[in-house]
Amino acid sequence: MWKNVTAAPPDSILGLTEAFRNDPNPEKVNLGVGVYMTDEGTVPILGCVTDAERILLGREQSKGYLPIAGDPLFGTCVQKLIFGPGSEVIRSGRATTAHTPGGTGALRVGAELLKTFLPDATVWLSTPTWANHKGIFSAAGFPFQEYPYYNPETKGLKYDEMLERLKQIPAGDIVLFHACCHNPSGVDLNGHQWQEVAEIATEKGWIPFLDFAYQGFGSSIDEDRIAVETFARKGINFFVASSFSKNLGLYSERAGAITLISSGSEESAIAASHLKKTIRVCYSNPPAHGGLIAMTILSEPALEQAWRKELTAICTRIISMRNALVDRLDSHGIDQDFSFIRKQRGLFSFSGLSPETVSWLRNNKGIYVVEGGRINIAGLTTKNIDYVCDSIAEALK
Numbered sequence: 001m002w003k004n005v006t007a008a009p010p011d012s013i014l015g016l017t018e019a020f021r022n023d024p025n026p027e028k029v030n031l032g033v034g035v036y037m038t039d040e041g042t043v044p045i046l047g048c049v050t051d052a053e054r055i056l057l058g059r060e061q062s063k064g065y066l067p068i069a070g071d072p073l074f075g076t077c078v079q080k081l082i083f084g085p086g087s088e089v090i091r092s093g094r095a096t097t098a099h100t101p102g103g104t105g106a107l108r109v110g111a112e113l114l115k116t117f118l119p120d121a122t123v124w125l126s127t128p129t130w131a132n133h134k135g136i137f138s139a140a141g142f143p144f145q146e147y148p149y150y151n152p153e154t155k156g157l158k159y160d161e162m163l164e165r166l167k168q169i170p171a172g173d174i175v176l177f178h179a180c181c182h183n184p185s186g187v188d189l190n191g192h193q194w195q196e197v198a199e200i201a202t203e204k205g206w207i208p209f210l211d212f213a214y215q216g217f218g219s220s221i222d223e224d225r226i227a228v229e230t231f232a233r234k235g236i237n238f239f240v241a242s243s244f245s246k247n248l249g250l251y252s253e254r255a256g257a258i259t260l261i262s263s264g265s266e267e268s269a270i271a272a273s274h275l276k277k278t279i280r281v282c283y284s285n286p287p288a289h290g291g292l293i294a295m296t297i298l299s300e301p302a303l304e305q306a307w308r309k310e311l312t313a314i315c316t317r318i319i320s321m322r323n324a325l326v327d328r329l330d331s332h333g334i335d336q337d338f339s340f341i342r343k344q345r346g347l348f349s350f351s352g353l354s355p356e357t358v359s360w361l362r363n364n365k366g367i368y369v370v371e372g373g374r375i376n377i378a379g380l381t382t383k384n385i386d387y388v389c390d391s392i393a394e395a396l397k
Contacts, residue, residue, distance in 0.1 A: 012131065016368050025366030027387055031379040032370045034183070035251055036217075036314060036347065039381045046249050048307040052296040060292075065285045068276045070099025070257075074291050077298035078257040081221070082212060082228050082242055089232045093265035096272035098258050098279060099286040103213045103243030104132065106258040110209060110239045111140035113260075113278045114174055118207070124175040126150070126162075128372070130183045130211070133176060147175070150185040155340035155352065157187055166197065171205030179227040179240070181214035181346025184374035188218065188345050194230040201236060208238040216247040216311045217318070218345040235263055244294045246347070247311055253290025318347065321380040328385060332393035351375045357395045365391040 010018075016032040038044050069075065075097035079090050089095050100106040114121065123137045126149035137144055147169075148161035169175060177197075182188055189197065201208050208231055218224045231238050237260075244255040260275060262268040279285075297303040322341055329338045341349050353361075353373040361367040367388060369375055380388060 013370060016370060019362075020366075020368045023366050023368075027384075028366030028368070029379060029384050029388055030368045031375045031388070032368045033376060033379065034347065035376075036246060036249065036318075036378045037376075037381075039317065039383075041379075041381055041383075043251065044249055046307065046310050048297050048303050048310060049248060049250070049293055051306070052293045052300075052303055055296055055300075056289075056292055063288075066099065066288050066291070068279050068285055069097070069272070070286045070291055071295060073299060074099050074295040075257070077295050078242060078259065081298060082215065082225055082240055082259065083232060084222065084225060084229065087229075087232065089261060094235075094263065094268050095259055095261045096268050096275060097260075098275050099291045100241075100256045100258050100279075101283060101287060102245055102254040102256040103211070103241055104136065104256070105254065105283070105286075106241035106243070106256040107133070107136045107211065108140065109258050109275070109278055109282060110241055110260075111137050111142065112282060113275060114207070114209075114239075115140045115142060116274070116278070118172055118174065120172075121207075122173045123209075124169055124173060124206075126176070126178065126182070128184055129176070129178070133211070137176075142174070149182075150187055150350065152350070152352075155187075155350070156343075157189070157193075159189075159193060163196065163200065166200045166206075167204065169204060169206045173206045174209050175201070175206050176209045176211060177227065179210040179212040179215070180218040180224040181348070183213070183346070184348050184370070184372065185350045186341075186344030186346055186348045187350075189227070191226050191230070194227045198230045198234050198236075201231070201238075202234045208236075210238065210240045212240050212242040214246050214346050215242065217315060217347060220315070221247075221308060221311065232261060237262055237267075244290065248294055248297065248307070250290045250293060253293065254287055255290030255294050318377050321377050321385070322349070324382075324385055325377070325380060325389065328389035329392060332389065334393055334396050336396060347376055347378055349375045349377055353392070353395075357392070360395045361391055364395075367391055 020030045035043050078097050083089050123142045123144040124147050127146040147165040148158040151158045215224045240259040242257045244250045260271045262271050297307050326338050326341050351373045358369045
């Protein structure tokens, strides 16, 4: 069967990680991988997660299947997190949530559901976007087009161009947005800009699909939900794919959620029935453990408070490394302005490094940066930042 089949290309980011592992350079630095790391260079297990697992160990009595959409309390917790407690969307019953295998699972379930009812739609993606977005929606059978987003000249948004393109998108198409901490650019819309985008969505009738993978990594859990809140106030149909991989560090547990927001509770019940039907033929039921951890933390006030404190510390470290990177590069007298990095949010930065510089850093210094210049700020530590900045300065002089 396979002898006449050409091998599929490796994932570019995971392939970069494999190359990093095989590099014998003792000073090597991985700035490509998309996970949060501590100043010791490890992917941490949060204290609140360990505490939640202890609770589950004493409470869990079965390994039976979860319901198709997961534990109902999980859905309640997710909605309070992404909309805010007391949100009108929750009170009116306009939202339905299902527990999925990570954020990728949420995106794919949403894509499969949309393909059922909007078979002729086009999916619109920002330029640039997370590479897997194209693969996920293409695998569900959608064609895609792009709307302007990042401006490599100004290191900011192509905001006016984006609005003009959004106004041209026909009703019934799907527009994917990064709700916060845009991956890979780190450049986000502000509240006023989200309001303008939501008004266009309402007027034109296309479907917003928000990828909300990094809640809590931008400014705070509450401030980062501005995009979701803005669309919710419009009373329109939209989708939210969220994940606990990043903000709870549950990468290996695959804990995510897909939330569908409708114009009323009756529509929401219909949407829920079709969401379950879609899940049934994809994977039947979600994996339990990661979702139960998230549910336990979000339903226990003491654990949620501890989590928020830990997440604040994570944000503080990322911002500190952003500032340290800019300060150290400035101290080298490089004829290139990196101050824009301070304004970016979340794990990632479009560094402005050229493909030639990215290649030189990898081949000569063992510093691994994603093609295109995306840097994971959390890959920087107090121990390696001088080496990284010295190497970048050497490459640019």
